Amino acid sequence: MAKKQRPLHTCTECGYSSPKWLGRCPDCGAWGTLQESAPVVAEKSVQGLTPATPATPITNVPAASTRSIGTGISELDRVLGNGIVPGSVVLMAGEPGVGKSTLLLEVASQWARQGRTALYVTAEESAGQVRARAERTGALHETLLLVAESNLDVVFGHVEQARPSLIIVDSVQTMHAPGVEGVAGGVAQSRAVTAALTTLAKSTGIPILLVGHVTKDGNVAGPRVLEHLVDVVLGFEGDKQSSLRMLRGIKNRFGATDEVGCFEQTATGIREVPDPSGLFLSHRGTTPDGSAVTVAMDGVRPIVAEVQALTVEPVAKNPRRVVTGLDAGRVPMVLAVLQARAGQRTNEKDAYVATVGGMRIQETATDLAVALATWSSLHEQPLPPRLVVIGEVGLAGELRRVPGTQRRLAEAARLGYRHALVPTGTQATDVSGMHVQEVGTLVEAIAAVASPPARQRQPGSRQPKSD
Template sequence: MAKKPRSVHTCSECGYASPKWLGRCPECGSWGTLQESAAPTKAGSAAAAAVSGTAPAGLTPTTPAQPITKIDATASHVVSSGIGELDRVLGRGVVPGSVVLMAGEPGVGKSTLLLEVASKWAQQPADDGAGTRTALYVTAEESAGQVRARAERTDALKDTLYLAAESNLDVIFGHVNQLKPSLIIIDSVQTMHASGVEGVAGGVAQSRAVTAALTTLAKTTGIPILLVGHVTKDGNVAGPRVLEHLVDVVLNFEGDRQTSLRMLRGIKNRFGATDEVGCFEQTADGIREVPDPSGLFLSHRGETPDGSAVTVAMDGVRPILAEVQSLTVDPVAKSPRRVVTGLDSNRVPMVLAVLQARAGERTNDKDAYVATVGGMRITETATDLAVALATWSSLHESPLPPKTVVIGEVGLAGELRRVPNLSRRLGEAARLGYQYAVVPDGEDLQVPGMRVAPCSTLREAITAVAPRRG
């Protein structure tokens, strides 16, 4: 009687192997991640030799190792995707043979953005100068008619943009062999099915096998592949963590459904930094890139209103001008209310308390409504001074001087503390026409076209803007 083949249970999160099933992985502590698979029948010659204590013989390599200076530099050059904001996050463009995983909540616009990428790609001339590039868009979540209708609405119809509604990975490889595209987009990786692999589409085994096969395809052919990925309720990439390890770049496309703003952030990037941010706007005609997002967060009124202050927030390494508004009114109930939108709801009441205790402004007998303009969310402490001066402006019904930007963290003692990247923030404000800045003391800043007023306390900052009001 033949023996039953041995099996091994491997953790999909960390790769820990166990001869029997365990509910919790002893290595990483994850629950329900051990998946059964067939154990290898024989150990490799090198591994067996290492276990026995003898020198491993090894195999003759088909391609000998080369000096790093002899490696062809063209294999690592970048190619523009046609969308500047995407190139910014990727690190100047798309690297041939790279695999990019873009994750995001349902309905945020991942498919629309990648369809726009495929359209822009198909408009650019080919590397050999003959004709234009060819892009293959594979969809398994929608029908070909649905994608065609969206492409017509967003003006993405191009003759060299090919569409295939398919979920079988083998058939997709057949399309690649026939078309020889220079870009492949898979929407989405959780809906693809690999033949010969157990499990349903979207499961641990299938997602891992599909991603590994597509990664091998990209590395062997030099074709860049963009994958759409689902996210969990926590906002993380769905599926085993091995997906993030297999791909070269992991991007997160995020946005609030109540606003049109969309942000593209890098979580992992083997070819560039992960602190770059791309800005997009969801419109009726598709996704539009916003190279200068500061205009989305500033009011377009000619005069500066009461209770308004402009600050500069950092999103990664990108400075963005934002407007903070504050409204103070007589309380409706006995206890004054503090309503905060777009800012830290715990820090704003603290700033209002410092404004009263250290600057003598009565805030404890007023309802205070503090919010950002345009749906922007700011969590850094550099906006403390904007909150304080906007509230001061509302209390006195006196606007801040025009073309003024305020930046600084407020301490409990009423002191102004320095913030990082101050020179970059002021440079962005000067580029947009702001001429006066109130900042914490401690740095000798010289910004062309801007007068900088360094202040050490909140009271000094109020004095710096009060004589110039009106």
Template structure:
């Protein structure tokens, strides 16, 4: 009688394995994520770990390469190579590291494929061979997009394949110096059970591509899908296998795109790259503050400029407020681009500690340009923009306001204040209203340090032109 084949249940979120099905994963706590698959068969003779458990003397395999002293290892093999796109190099560290595997995730339609096609084009423009593999589009579709964005080069090769073995064949023939896979969830590895994008297939494909990158020194860029929660689709083990995980995000209603590092073995994860989606493709924005403030002329009522930190990058942003008589009995608070829980608190402090009546007005507050700000350093901009709208008095021109507002009406210091002011001074701003208590000296800028919100209102009201 044939022996029944054993099965194993693997969590699609974290990779936890169980011999029986469970409704909830004991490791990550997700519900309904354990999927059944055939259990791997043990190799003949057993492994060293099996021998140790049975009490036998473990016997290892002969290494393919002997271990070397760390001082004898060539460090030049891990030197970054510029990709040709400075904003991407900023997030990666200094460029693409040979033999690295980079996973770029993002929502459908945000521009992941367009950006990586631009990377392949810049790479090929330097007389280096790049291989772009697509399994979601036909070769003609990618060719049309490359023609529209000006990404046609003789050393940029395109393959519409989903079979991993065929892709390895292309690599052996072309010997490329860069490989782009679009996307990892659509690749299929022969001999592995499951459908493309499943737990077993995604793990096997990523592991095989990682081994290819490490053994050949070819950097590989992978496109990854995201779930409704914004996490990378597939098992969480994918993020552990790759070297770098990037998140490409943006709102479909705006052209702004932000590239953030989630994991980076070769650099910091607090760098942010800025891009703009145009009809000609993805365009990098080296000065995003100018993008958010390019429309400004005369300072309008209900407007305040602040400096927010996105990672380690200071960005000037405009906060606008509009206060009108309420239509209904209960005044409304409509917030776009700001913390919906923080704004009503700032308006309450503005009334209780600075004597500005806001409880009988509808208040609409928003950022300009699709920028999203969650940090508390923009509290003062929210308060002063609302004050400006209430009294129909514009804030002084070329003025930035930065600070956190406390419940007692005090202004609290914020991190990286000198760096924020230096960025504002670079863009031509001459006056800043900031919290008191820190020694500041920024060339070309007059700084008004205020201890309370009421003092900040006096500082901007007395300098109106």
């Protein structure tokens, strides 16, 4: 039978193959990653192997095999999609010290409290260190098994002996697969470890949670193929100066990736925050000047947030613009529109604009809150109490609609806000207990807060559109 040998070069980062060597991979863009592999023998005819089991009609596949199991942590279940699917592999990545190990130790503890056996494999810390953390966070349980091991073959032996229903590996970059060249955390080792653990999960039906490191850019460390092998990729984010932690879905084969889980890092471990809006609002008796309340969307989750602005006499010739928690490039633009289109002398003051509670907002729906908070600080006049403002500010001073206004207003009304300013033409029905006023420009919005409408108007009635 005629055979022909073809040279083959494979990228160690993404698996791209090329018949010739290239300095840069055309797929992932990495340099010097194409290595020559064994030549592929092409034959004129290929004889298939007889399968052990015939193909199964999709209607005969049991639906229970993909039924989620609750972890006991509702915020995590929200992001996963109602829980962990049997046989799935979940990769949780985050910066050092953000609380990945603490959260997964709490998951293992909750799993054990439900009468199941969980195996926690730590390759970074000693068993004593994990025991101390579990004692501090109240995660001790008899059916929570602990193994301090980095050899993958030994871990598989523990799985055969203990037969757990949940496996947690901390972390995948510190595990070592015997027989595979390279150091732990390298491209070859990380790929081999992840592939072996994925095969274990699919063949036994045991869900596996992996801890992953991240690079300086925030990407998962190691080859890109890691994210392709696993079923779910979660990003655990948080600022070291704040106790707030956000869990986001990056990839999810069993649900949506627009859900967000909110946690708080405390001295006794990770605590769920089912109502995060309270963390971002300052509870006060009176509304101070320079403060505006808006509703931001984090995925599909509306969160009520407070934006504060402080304007003072400049300490230098050029006024300063200091921004915290917002888009540092967009806030100066909003202040420029406030001066050019609304006649407010923002160029004569130093402006400090920030969010409350360590929240980070990148969407444009907070433009109106930034503008009105700055106006309030300039005139030392507080905005009307129980007022929420939503809208994007254009360069011409017009207000533009933002998506999800109905859900934003409903969340604000749930927290007791009774008045709202929204752009003209917002397709949002009346919210029970809230007076919604439409404004078309930034000037109209300032006029509305400078002379608020009569309070005798019944809640829920919509203000006529401005001319």
